[in-house]
Amino acid sequence: MVATVIAGARRRAVRDGDAQIDTAHLLHGLLESDPDLREVFPGGTPQVIRLLGYLVQRVIGYGLRWSGTVEVSGAAPSAGSGPAGWSPA
Helix, strand or coil: CHHHHHHHHHHHHHHHCCCCCCHHHHHHHHHHHCHHHHCCCCCHHHHHHHHHHHHHHHHCCHHHHHCCCHHHHCCCCCCCCCCCCCCCC
16 A cells, blocks of 8 residues: 555656655645545545545645745744644645
8 A cells, every 4th residue: 555655646746847756745645545544634524525625625726825834845844834724824
């Protein structure tokens, strides 16, 4: 299964024009290939669908606004940058 997930992540990275595989590519592959993993999410199927939706939005361009976030730049978020649960992306 790991080889399948990595192959899918590589395929997504190449298709998206990314130089490297990132966590979103790997997470997308895991969610698609492992039904047991999908059952781990406390929100159940609706939460998994929402997460897959975010990953798809990232692929079609909404992710471009994520440029400069922690994952891309390595910069740490500033203290007090938003309320609990807030994401800089």
